[in-house]
Amino acid sequence: MDTNDPGFMNTKDLIRLGVPPGETNRRGIDFISRYILKGLDKAALQADLEAIIRAPGDFVKDPLRGEFAKALLKVGPRLLQPQAPWRQWGDGLDPEAINQLARACQLPVAVAGALMPDAHVGYGLPIGGVLATENAVIPYAVGVDIACRMKMTVLDLPVRDLARKREQLTQAIETETRFGIGAHFKDRRTHGVLDKDWSVSPITSRNKDRAWAQLGTSGSGNHFVEFGVFTSTDQASGLEPGEYVALLSHSGSRGSGAMVCEHYSGIAMELHPELAKEHKHLAWLMLDSAAGAEYWAAMELMGEYAAANHALIHQHMAQHLGLEVLLDVENHHNFAWKENHVINGAEREVVVHRKGATPAGEGVMGIIPGSMASPGFLVRGKGNVESLRSASHGAGRVMSRKKAVETFEWEKVNRLLKDRGVKLLSAGLDEVPMVYKDIHQVMAAQTDLVEVLGRFDPRLVKMAPHGERAED
Numbered sequence: 001m002d003t004n005d006p007g008f009m010n011t012k013d014l015i016r017l018g019v020p021p022g023e024t025n026r027r028g029i030d031f032i033s034r035y036i037l038k039g040l041d042k043a044a045l046q047a048d049l050e051a052i053i054r055a056p057g058d059f060v061k062d063p064l065r066g067e068f069a070k071a072l073l074k075v076g077p078r079l080l081q082p083q084a085p086w087r088q089w090g091d092g093l094d095p096e097a098i099n100q101l102a103r104a105c106q107l108p109v110a111v112a113g114a115l116m117p118d119a120h121v122g123y124g125l126p127i128g129g130v131l132a133t134e135n136a137v138i139p140y141a142v143g144v145d146i147a148c149r150m151k152m153t154v155l156d157l158p159v160r161d162l163a164r165k166r167e168q169l170t171q172a173i174e175t176e177t178r179f180g181i182g183a184h185f186k187d188r189r190t191h192g193v194l195d196k197d198w199s200v201s202p203i204t205s206r207n208k209d210r211a212w213a214q215l216g217t218s219g220s221g222n223h224f225v226e227f228g229v230f231t232s233t234d235q236a237s238g239l240e241p242g243e244y245v246a247l248l249s250h251s252g253s254r255g256s257g258a259m260v261c262e263h264y265s266g267i268a269m270e271l272h273p274e275l276a277k278e279h280k281h282l283a284w285l286m287l288d289s290a291a292g293a294e295y296w297a298a299m300e301l302m303g304e305y306a307a308a309n310h311a312l313i314h315q316h317m318a319q320h321l322g323l324e325v326l327l328d329v330e331n332h333h334n335f336a337w338k339e340n341h342v343i344n345g346a347e348r349e350v351v352v353h354r355k356g357a358t359p360a361g362e363g364v365m366g367i368i369p370g371s372m373a374s375p376g377f378l379v380r381g382k383g384n385v386e387s388l389r390s391a392s393h394g395a396g397r398v399m400s401r402k403k404a405v406e407t408f409e410w411e412k413v414n415r416l417l418k419d420r421g422v423k424l425l426s427a428g429l430d431e432v433p434m435v436y437k438d439i440h441q442v443m444a445a446q447t448d449l450v451e452v453l454g455r456f457d458p459r460l461v462k463m464a465p466h467g468e469r470a471e472d
Helices: 010-015 023-037 042-054 068-072 095-104 167-177 202-214 254-271 275-283 290-321 401-407 410-419 439-444
Strands: 086-088 110-120 128-132 149-155 224-232 242-251 325-331 334-343 346-355 358-359 365-368 376-381 390-392 423-428 451-461
Touching: 010 095, 023 042, 023 068, 042 068, 042 095, 086 095, 095 110, 095 128, 095 275, 110 334, 110 390, 110 439, 128 358, 149 290, 149 365, 167 224, 167 290, 167 423, 167 451, 202 254, 202 290, 224 254, 242 290, 242 325, 242 451, 254 275, 254 290, 290 325, 290 334, 325 358, 325 365, 346 358, 358 365, 365 390, 365 451, 376 439, 410 423
Parallel strands: 086 110, 423 451
Antiparallel strands: 110 128, 128 346, 149 242, 149 325, 224 242, 224 451, 334 346, 358 390, 365 376, 376 451
């Protein structure tokens, strides 16, 4: 439709009128289209919509308005509070991912939102979704894999040795971490995180031994460890411009973090039975409640635990190879932070959930990966306030895991990897390069959020073997 047309209304317009995102919103758009095609008075469209929304029961037998009215009646209790403002980066995003963020911005505790250019559908908040709330934390807006994060270390190894010493590098990966559901070390590793107070929650208490066994492991799904070429393009990266060998890892808090999410999201859902089906995974805990305080402490502990996993992987890899570290950069991207932001013209403390989004405050360094056959980037945040000082966390999926397994064959994938100079040690078909968006397009859509300081090109990649289900 022509945006200058008085009859033009879109998904956001319907949300502002109180229509929940999802199927109900789609029925509303269908009603609008049919209304205009019938040549009815466009100037009266909004009043007509408001009447249906106000009393849908009065219109269920209306041949034009009935389907929309029935959809409104099906959703049950609706959140009628004003919608929190939000903005989207990137084009062609999955409509349901957009709907998920819109739903989140309907919550009474929501104050602002942002959708990153790598966004795709998740549970509750979409992957690539950023949500600021007032004195409340949403377990599923943090995610199942609490504190999933990136870490890159640049090593004092000549770039030519990536090929010449491939066997040694492969042995380092195979020896110094583990992949897969339940993966653990028989000879357990140690780290100061084990001396933290694990009694902050009954869930962390019960899972401490499990966490210890999995300390230094990498998990499954899209988690990886890889060696590659880091090209510094700006001295601000901490290195002179040029090419270096780097180690890049992606993983989170493993089974312990998943247990924390499962437990506290269950409590949140019990506390909010008024939420419609479309909102149930957005159930929240108030920070000044016992459950909210417990979850927050457990989440922060899982953040320290995830950082310890990466620290051990990188430490043991460097020691195994007898190499020194020249640069070390890392960041979370499934977490919630207490931050000060200007909301409605006034600065105040809010809880910023970044589910699959990279912190991008002014001057803050972060890592945005691509895929096993496409580059990742070392970035520095620009502190964009509209994005709640956030950026994408990767390229973003364009295909479900099930669809990927049904679509691709290793023969074709291996040809692509060979062309890109990538040696793949193991991975699932659900993680092949073609299931991801073009990372260059994603980066182009967020030039106002981050500046690129360097590029990482993978050469030797290890992920969980085919058949392992995803953790995150």
